[in-house]
Amino acid sequence: MTYALPPSHPGQVIGLLGGSFDPPHAGHLHISREALKRFGLDRLWWLVSPGNPLKSHGPAPLERRMRAARALVDHPRIDVTDFEAQAGTRYTAQTLRALIRARPGVRFVWLMGADNLAQFHLWQDWREIMNTVPVGVLARPGQRISARMSPAARVFDHARLGARQCHRLGQMNAPAWCFVNMPMMAISSTHLRQSGAWADTT
Numbered sequence: 278m279t280y281a282l283p284p285s286h287p288g289q290v291i292g293l294l295g296g297s298f299d300p301p302h303a304g305h306l307h308i309s310r311e312a313l314k315r316f317g318l319d320r321l322w323w324l325v326s327p328g329n330p331l332k333s334h335g336p337a338p339l340e341r342r343m344r345a346a347r348a349l350v351d352h353p354r355i356d357v358t359d360f361e362a363q364a365g366t367r368y369t370a371q372t373l374r375a376l377i378r379a380r381p382g383v384r385f386v387w388l389m390g391a392d393n394l395a396q397f398h399l400w401q402d403w404r405e406i407m408n409t410v411p412v413g414v415l416a417r418p419g420q421r422i423s424a425r426m427s428p429a430a431r432v433f434d435h436a437r438l439g440a441r442q443c444h445r446l447g448q449m450n451a452p453a454w455c456f457v458n459m460p461m462m463a464i465s466s467t468h469l470r471q472s473g474a475w476a477d478t479t
Contacts, residue, residue, distance in 0.1 A: 278364075278379070280363050280364065281358075282360060282379065282380065283322055283356035283357075283358055284356075285320070285383050286383070287381065287382025287383060288382060288383075289319045289320065289384065290318050290319045290384045290385075290448070291318065291320045291321065291322055291384070291385055291386070292309075292316060292318040292320070292321040292322070292385075292386045292387075292388050292413065292447075293321075293373075293376075293385055293387050293388060294308070294309060294312070294321060294322070294323050294324065294388045295324040295326060295361075295369060296323075296324070296325070297325070297328065297336040297342070298323065298325050298346050299337050299342055300337070300342065300345050301323070301346040301349050303349075305323070305346075305349075306349065306350065306352065306355070308388075308459070309323070309352065309355050310352060310355075311415060311459045312413055313352075315413070315415075315443050315444065315457050316388075316443055316444065316446045316447055316455065317443075317444040317445060317446060317448070318354075318386060318447055319447075320355070321354060321356070321388075322355075322356050322357070322358050322360075323346055323350070323355065323357045324358060324360055325342050325343055325346055325358070325359050325361075326362075327359075327362045327367075328367075339359060339362055343357060343359055360375075360376065364376075364379075368400070368402065369387070369401075369402075369406055370401060370402035370403075370405045370409070373406060373409050373410060374409075377409070384447055384448070385410045386410060386411045386446060386447050387410050387411070387412045387413070388412075388413045389412065389413075389414055389415070390414070390415055390416060391416030391423070391424045391456070393414075394424050394427050394429060394456075395423060395424060395427045396427075397427065397428075397429040398429050398432075403429060404432070407429070407433050407452045408451050408452050409451055410451050411447065411449050411450075411451055411452075411453040411454060411455075412454040413443070413446055413455055413457070414454060414456045414457070415457060415459055416456065416457070424456060433454060436451075436452035436453050436454055437454055437455065438454065438455040439455075440455070440456075440457060442455065443457055
């Protein structure tokens with residue numbers, strides 16, 4: 278099947294930041310720039326999802342979130358895609374299978390925050406995800422202990438890279454993951470929705 282995807286080529290290391298982006302904001306850009314630097318990525322794709330299976334309420338329409346994300350992105354190595362909607366995938370493991378089939382030879386790295394690592398064992402086929410692609414975890418200072426105590430971190434402790442090796446993450450074979458501390462911006466999609474800043478004016 279043919280998909281409309283950002284440019285890529287075999288051997289390239291592409292980070293994947295998935296989420297509802299409801300709405301996208303400066304914090305998403307901040308962690309994306311940090312991930313490009315910390316994990317040795319060539320490019321980074323925002324995977325704007327149709328909806329989060331772990332959330333009971335649906336997000337704003339996909340078209341609106343895609344427009345907002347593309348309007349916000351100001352980095353030449355960050356792209357926005359609705360691949361999950363195109364491929365009909367609902368869970369990360371399914372998305373990764375489809376992406377790897379669609380772009381053979383590209384080295385993908387899954388990116389997430391430490392809050393996601395804490396609940397990662399609740400994700401469908403989470404062990405498959407860890408065994409399929411390297412994983413980069415971004416956290417604010419002080420979250421390292423709680424992240425290390427998570428079930429996923431304990432199960433895959435043998436595959437964790439030291440902080441000084443994180444720039445090699447994209448070249449590692451799965452399972453491999455790295456946890457880096459970084460300053461976070463005090464902004465969230467939830468806060469923007471609650472403040473009315475993302476109210477639908479259409």
